[in-house]
Amino acid sequence: MRQQVLAAVGAIALVVGAVVVRGTIEGDDDDGGGGGGGGDAAVVCPPELRATCETLADDRELRIEDTATTTEALVAAAGTDDVEPAVWLVPAPLADAVRSERDDPEGEAVVGEPTAPLARSPVALVIWEDRAAALEAGACAGTVEWRCLGDAADRPWTDVGGEATWGRLKVGVTDPDTATGTVVLGGATAGYFDSPDYASNDFDASLAGWLGALGADAAAADQGDPVDLMITRGPGEFSAVGALEAEARTAAGRADLRVLYPAPVATADLVAVPIGDAGGAADDVAGDDDLRGALATAGWRVEGEATAPGVDADASLPADDDGLPGGGVLRALVALWNDTTG
Amino acid sequence: MTARPGSPGRRRIAALVALALAVAGACTGNDDDDDGGGGGGGGGGDFDAGDCTVVDLATSPEKLELLTDVADEFNGSDEAQVGDGCAFVRVQRKSSGAAESLLADGWDESVEGPRPVLWSPAGSSWASVLDQHLSDAGEPAMAGDGTPVMLSPLVIAMPRPMAEALGWPDEPIGFGDILTLARDGEGWGARGHPEWGPFRLGKTNPNFSTSGLSALVAQTYAATGKTTGLSQEDLDSPQVADFARGVESAVVHYGDTTLTFLNNWYRADQRGNPYQYVSAVAVEEKSVIDYNTGNPDGILSEGEEPRPPRVPLVAIYPEEGTLYSDNPMIVLDAEWVDEQEAEGARAFVDFVRTPANQERVLEYGFRPDSPEVAVGDPISEDNGVDPTTPQTLLDLPDASVLSSLLADWADQRKSARVLLVIDVSGSMGDEGDPSTGETKLDLAKGAAVDALEQFKDDDEVGLWVFSTDLGDAQDQNVLQLVPPGRAGDVREDLANRIRDLVPTNGTPLYEVTQSAYEDAVENYDRARINAVVVLSDGRNDDGDTSDDRDQLAELLDTLSAGSEGQASRPVRVFPIGYGADADLPTLRQIAESTSGAVYDSSDPQTIDRVFTAVISNF
Numbered sequence: 001m002r003q004q005v006l007a008a009v010g011a012i013a014l015v016v017g018a019v020v021v022r023g024t025i026e027g028d029d030d031d032g033g034g035g036g037g038g039g040d041a042a043v044v045c046p047p048e049l050r051a052t053c054e055t056l057a058d059d060r061e062l063r064i065e066d067t068a069t070t071t072e073a074l075v076a077a078a079g080t081d082d083v084e085p086a087v088w089l090v091p092a093p094l095a096d097a098v099r100s101e102r103d104d105p106e107g108e109a110v111v112g113e114p115t116a117p118l119a120r121s122p123v124a125l126v127i128w129e130d131r132a133a134a135l136e137a138g139a140c141a142g143t144v145e146w147r148c149l150g151d152a153a154d155r156p157w158t159d160v161g162g163e164a165t166w167g168r169l170k171v172g173v174t175d176p177d178t179a180t181g182t183v184v185l186g187g188a189t190a191g192y193f194d195s196p197d198y199a200s201n202d203f204d205a206s207l208a209g210w211l212g213a214l215g216a217d218a219a220a221a222d223q224g225d226p227v228d229l230m231i232t233r234g235p236g237e238f239s240a241v242g243a244l245e246a247e248a249r250t251a252a253g254r255a256d257l258r259v260l261y262p263a264p265v266a267t268a269d270l271v272a273v274p275i276g277d278a279g280g281a282a283d284d285v286a287g288d289d290d291l292r293g294a295l296a297t298a299g300w301r302v303e304g305e306a307t308a309p310g311v312d313a314d315a316s317l318p319a320d321d322d323g324l325p326g327g328g329v330l331r332a333l334v335a336l337w338n339d340t341t342g
Numbered sequence: 343m344t345a346r347p348g349s350p351g352r353r354r355i356a357a358l359v360a361l362a363l364a365v366a367g368a369c370t371g372n373d374d375d376d377d378g379g380g381g382g383g384g385g386g387g388d389f390d391a392g393d394c395t396v397v398d399l400a401t402s403p404e405k406l407e408l409l410t411d412v413a414d415e416f417n418g419s420d421e422a423q424v425g426d427g428c429a430f431v432r433v434q435r436k437s438s439g440a441a442e443s444l445l446a447d448g449w450d451e452s453v454e455g456p457r458p459v460l461w462s463p464a465g466s467s468w469a470s471v472l473d474q475h476l477s478d479a480g481e482p483a484m485a486g487d488g489t490p491v492m493l494s495p496l497v498i499a500m501p502r503p504m505a506e507a508l509g510w511p512d513e514p515i516g517f518g519d520i521l522t523l524a525r526d527g528e529g530w531g532a533r534g535h536p537e538w539g540p541f542r543l544g545k546t547n548p549n550f551s552t553s554g555l556s557a558l559v560a561q562t563y564a565a566t567g568k569t570t571g572l573s574q575e576d577l578d579s580p581q582v583a584d585f586a587r588g589v590e591s592a593v594v595h596y597g598d599t600t601l602t603f604l605n606n607w608y609r610a611d612q613r614g615n616p617y618q619y620v621s622a623v624a625v626e627e628k629s630v631i632d633y634n635t636g637n638p639d640g641i642l643s644e645g646e647e648p649r650p651p652r653v654p655l656v657a658i659y660p661e662e663g664t665l666y667s668d669n670p671m672i673v674l675d676a677e678w679v680d681e682q683e684a685e686g687a688r689a690f691v692d693f694v695r696t697p698a699n700q701e702r703v704l705e706y707g708f709r710p711d712s713p714e715v716a717v718g719d720p721i722s723e724d725n726g727v728d729p730t731t732p733q734t735l736l737d738l739p740d741a742s743v744l745s746s747l748l749a750d751w752a753d754q755r756k757s758a759r760v761l762l763v764i765d766v767s768g769s770m771g772d773e774g775d776p777s778t779g780e781t782k783l784d785l786a787k788g789a790a791v792d793a794l795e796q797f798k799d800d801d802e803v804g805l806w807v808f809s810t811d812l813g814d815a816q817d818q819n820v821l822q823l824v825p826p827g828r829a830g831d832v833r834e835d836l837a838n839r840i841r842d843l844v845p846t847n848g849t850p851l852y853e854v855t856q857s858a859y860e861d862a863v864e865n866y867d868r869a870r871i872n873a874v875v876v877l878s879d880g881r882n883d884d885g886d887t888s889d890d891r892d893q894l895a896e897l898l899d900t901l902s903a904g905s906e907g908q909a910s911r912p913v914r915v916f917p918i919g920y921g922a923d924a925d926l927p928t929l930r931q932i933a934e935s936t937s938g939a940v941y942d943s944s945d946p947q948t949i950d951r952v953f954t955a956v957i958s959n960f
Contacts, residue, residue, distance in 0.1 A: 165733045167733065167734030237735055
């Protein structure tokens with residue numbers, strides 16, 4: 001019982017820390033008004049979208065916050081009304097997680113309906129050209145897909161079709177503890193199951209082993225942007241890297257690198273999620289021309305905006321779906337990843 | 343400070359060094375540190391900060407010129423406008439290991455220059471070393487994570503014909519080949535070149551130099567056949583220990599800087615024979631480029647024109663894998679750093695990372711740490727390096743394994759036979775430290791006694807002192823106080839003899855250096871590093887100036903002749919120029935004639951550090 005009390009106190013503290021107090025700091029805002037309100041509500045962005053979100057900074061308060069922190073706070077706040085209105089920019093399934101995991105299932109979720117996706121970026125796989133050719137002729141026996149890549153990961157290249165001087169097959173993945181990294185991991189795992197329709201009850205030792213191999217070099221990937229590390233440090237750093245297309249643009253157009261979109265293609269569909277009573281503000285943010293332009297410049301696909309160099313406009317995306325399971329499944333997947341990769 | 347097994351004190355120091363380096367995950371390599379220990383003032387251009395906030399930057403030496411250049415452009419630029427004011431970056435040179443020690447133990451600005459706001463060691467590992475040191479001392483971390491700004495992989499540099507004799511560029515070459523060569527009694531004869539003599543390897547001391555530690559890690563991985571997960575069990579394997587001893591047996595000498603090897607190699611090349619001083623040296627890729635462009639130490643002095651060597655080097659990327667140095671920029675979280683300085687430092691870091699400056703990084707022979715700037719010239723085959731490599735990178739072992747690795751190295755490294763020759767002329771009685779009143783000889787004695795702790799028990803160490811009118815009859819210029827003997831047996835005797843030294847008369851430098859050198863040659867031990875360390879505080883003064891020139895010429899001839907040729911018995915002389923009156927130019931000539939190195943301790947208060955650097959060669 002005492003633990004429950006402490007947990008509750010902790011949860012409230014999280015809410016206060018992550019959401020409410022910030023409202024105090026920004027001062028008395030709020031039109032506070034009912035639906036469609038939110039006015040100049042603050043915008044909460046994950047760190048990997050900092051540069052893009054800063055285009056909003058002149059008009060609104062901007063909070064850069066780890067997605068996990070925001071999620072935990074909002075999950076814990078379910079059923080309370082102690083939240084300041086804000087707009088959360090995040091890939092759609094992670095907003096879904098706040099609803100599905102709220103501590104009090106009877107309590108009303110503190111997030112409203114997300115907007116339609118304002119930008120999309122598919123999960124890509126960047127691989128050195130010679131390594132891709134070796135896998136095609138070797139372990140993958142055809143197109144390089146997530147499943148065969150994970151099966152070959154952390155093994156000597158000589159075992160999977162490559163050369164002795166290449167050492168081990170090392171895979172980098174955008175840190176799954178980030179919002180975009182969660183999507184990448186979800187997409188890669190869809191490749192493992194050959195379907196996005198998987199759930200945590202499908203997780204077994206086989207998947208754990210596969211993730212362990214795929215994440216054997218996760219620590220190295222945490223040292224920075226894995227695509228940048230791959231390019232600056234060469235094939236010895238990573239043989240292949242999983243990242244959003246927007247994060248992999250620097251690899252596009254290079255003769256020595258190949259950018260693939262392994263099936264089934266998953267996408268990060270960026271939505272604006274109203275927190276508390278900020279529905280109108282969410283729509284405003286989603287329609288903000290500066291933000292849309294900045295996202296397009298950063299390599300996201302934004303309807304009506306020209307694609308940035310390095311974005312393969314010919315690569316088709318799933319039309320009405322992000323190719324990912326629900327947010328709760330993704331959070332369970334990230335937990336499994338962290339367990340298996342230490 | 344290095345440490346070798348033996349006395350409790352040495353074991354303690356070894357543990358500290360090893361642990362620190364270990365936790366660091368020490369070393370992605372860079373070399374470092376390679377000014378030999380300490381360094382000193384550097385660039386920063388003309389120092390006129392005006393009303394700007396001064397941001398002191400301490401950088402490892404190999405990128406001093408580059409960062410000075412970038413700082414000159416930053417200062418006064420729009421990018422230097424920070425908040426309501428401006429920042430002015432002032433660059434000074436400090437080798438990574440030396441800077442780490444100073445930051446951990448206390449930075450004396452009167453001796454070492456201004457304490458840095460921004461620190462750029464050769465590798466990120468040094469930041470961890472520092473924080474671990476501070477943590478051990480119960481102090482808060484100061485470094486944290488830095489921002490890498492340029493890269494250079496560890497390579498094995500070889501004269502091109504030697505590499506070709508091993509099958510380069512078609513055949514992959516690694517530490518396994520080095521072991522094979524080191525163990526082959528025929529030496530290069532087994533590869534069709536008996537005229538090149540035995541295979542000789544240059545490797546720096548891993549307790550001082552990041553390239554030395556990277557090489558140690560790489561050769562140990564090579565012994566196991568692994569590229570990751572080096573374990574204690576691996577180190578405990580007799581095969582791994584045997585591999586290590588085999589590689590170390592080929593070492594010419596160690597030292598705290600690869601620049602000693604590169605400068606000596608270049609001089610040998612200019613004399614027409616780069617093949618017999620050393621066959622291969624573990625260095626950073628950048629050093630190969632510098633060498634091949636005629637700038638072996640990477641710094642062009644005023645009036646110096648780069649002249650490419652007769653025989654270029656090629657970089658061999660060990661087939662077993664290698665490690666990068668990442669040259670981080672670290673804004674120190676130290677009590678002497680205020681927010682305005684930190685903000686200025688961050689602005690400079692951003693400036694260094696701009697594509698334009700990353701292009702400049704490339705011009706200086708480093709690989710940019712930016713995906714926006716492609717690797718290109720001068721990282722090209724024309725300069726002996728391969729931009730498409732390395733293909734395999736090695737993982738740093740964890741802290742405990744690295745600690746054991748260093749401890750094992752202290753045992754497995756090549757043993758030495760060293761003759762310490764100390765000047766006890768009258769001028770050594772001059773004041774050395776005004777704050778304590780200690781004489782120069784007092785300071786030197788303390789440093790020499792401390793340095794004895796760095797020898798391992800199996801090393802052989804002897805002690806001579808020199809001045810005029812020595813001995814009972816006052817008719818000798820040198821006293822052979824302790825004949826070379828096993829350090830484990832003679833260390834205490836050596837220390838007592840050193841403590842008893844008193845200043846006397848003149849400085850018969852040439853005569854005594856020649857005698858000591860000839861004695862070392864006569865007692866040459868092929869299985870050891872053979873060396874003479876001469877500490878002198880003045881010019882040659884044996885009471886007769888008329889023959890000084892002839893004496894010096896004879897000495898240099900003797901030293902040069904003994905160091906060259908296939909059947910030579912290479913004895914390296916490492917002179918220490920001590921005090922402001924030391925004849926550093928002549929001492930340098932003496933060192934260079936044996937492919938040794940001169941050490942500058944013109945400030946007597948630096949003698950501890952200098953002695954440590956000298957002994958790091960063994």
